[in-house]
Amino acid sequence: MKYLFVAGCPRSGTTALVKILNSHDQIILGMERFKYVKNKITPNHFTKTNFLALDKQETNIFGKNWDNFYEEIDRKFQNNKVEIIGDKYPQYYTQLEYLKTTFDPCQFLFLFRDSYEVASSFNVRAENKKDHWPAENDFRAAVHHWNRSLKKLHEYTKKFSDKDFYIVRYEWLYAGNITYFETILNFLGISMTEEMYQKFETMTSNWETMKCKELHLTDEMREYISTNKDSALEKWCTDLSANQFIENMSNNTSSLLKENGRHDINVLHLAAHKNLQQLTQLDSVLKEKNREISNLQQQLIQSNERIQQLNQTLENRDKEILDVQQQLFQSYQNLIAWIEQLDSLITSIVSSNRWKLGNTVYRIYKKILFRKIDTTPQEHQSKIMDKFQNWKSNNLN
Incomplete structure (x- = not known):
């Protein structure tokens, strides 16, 4: 029986x-059984x-939600077929050297995922108040x-063989690439079963939806990641994972060819290497394009929000x-009503007998003194009302 530990950066x-x-x-693999x-x-x-x-x-990790998980493990123990x-x-990535020297034989599967996707996943959980994930565990x-996970793996290779572990590329595995999954089984020395194939198909069936999912990152967060991630270790891990893939695929092919009496696999090896290089390049280009699309979508959303704000401002104005x-x-x-009331009042006043008597006495007085008779109030009123009617017509029409 050999021991296997699955590690890598969380998420x-x-x-x-x-x-x-x-x-x-x-x-038999525990789910953080000895964390x-x-x-x-x-x-x-x-x-x-x-x-x-x-x-x-x-x-x-135990309780009612995990009863079925450990019941299945119990069944495997009883069958006595565990290899x-x-x-x-x-976080087993922090204990690689200890595990290697304690367990014999010992293998590791190290999960390697794009840094931006990992950071986005951290953010989603950190911002979910219903999740037990600590809020400070963000991007x-x-x-x-x-x-740190890449650094620990790199340090391990300085003391031990890189044949003890297999770097599992998240994007290659969960894209549903059965050929890539078979190289993992080849590394472990295990053959595919129908149950495992069905489980693999189920667990990778939503890849098309997952890969189109927008990353939960702002431009400032992306800049932080780009500046602070260890690009040298990223390249080292990327190159090593590609070489491991080629080697395990070649070993698998070699076994099949030997069964048929053939041993020359150089042509297939070179073809696989070339295809993998192209796949890696296309994968990088696709990720970059997806990031550009995501940025443009974010800008479009912000522009639409700004337009909505401006429209709302215009509506308010x-x-x-x-x-x-x-x-x-x-x-x-109100002003018109007041002026019309005033006009009516003045008309009533100047039309009264008292006003007429006073006005007659006033005119006689002026003539006796040989003075010019002033314009009558009626004439003043008439001129003022003419101007008022013009103003009323111009301002209300």
């Missing part, structure tokens, strides 16, 4: 991979008795874990202008 697809691998009758004692575990922890004795001092046993916990924490116009019209109406 890189470790859980889904374990679900796929556990569909094989010869594989709290990752630097203390020994082969004794992986006996049936200890593995199934779930303890809160060792893990928090590979181990555990999955992303900045993602870059820290992403860099139009409403304010209409209110002012209505107030002004009402003021005009």
Whole structure:
């Protein structure tokens, strides 16, 4: 029996991979079974008795939601056909050297995902108030874990062989590439089963939707990631994963050819290498284009929001202008009514007998003194009302 540990930066697809691998009758992998004692575990922890004795001092992944998971593992123990046993916990990447020297033989599957996608996934969980994920574990924490996981893997290769681990590319695996998945099984020395194939198909069926999903990142966040991620280690990991893919695909092809009496695989090896290089280049171009599209979509959303804000402002201004116009019209109406009342009052006054008597006496007085007679109030009133009628006509029409 050999031991297998699944690790990598958090939010890189470790859980889904374990679900796929556990569909094989010869594989038992825990779900963060020993997360709290990752630097203390020994082969004794992986006996049936200890593995199934779930303890809160060792893990928090148990309870009713996990009963079926561990019942299936119990069944595998009873069948006594297990070839590979181990555990999955992303932070096992901090214990690679300890695990290698404690377990023999020991293999690792290291999940490697695009830094921007990891950061986006961190953000989504950090902003979800219903999630137990800490709010401080945002895109900045993602870059820290992403860099640290690559650094720990690189340090491991300085002391141990890179044949002990296989870098699993998130985008290649979950795109549903069965050929790529078979290279993982080839690394593990396990053959595909019908149950595993069905599980793989199910777990990768939503890739078309996932790859089109907009990243939960602002331009400032993208700039932070670009500036702070370790690009040198990223290139190292990318190149090594490509070489491992070619080697494991070639080994698998070599076995098939030998069964048919053929041993020359150079042509296939070169063809595979060329195809993989093209695939890697196209994958990079596609990611860049998707990022550009995402940026343009974000800009379009912001522009639409700005247009909506301006439209709302214009609507508010139009409403304010209409209110002012209505107030002004009402003021005009009040002024007109007041002037017309004043005109009626003046007309009543100058038409009264007292006014006529006084006016007659006034005119006689002026003539006796040989003084010019002033314009009568009626004439003044008539001129003023003519001007008023013109104003009224011009302003209300």
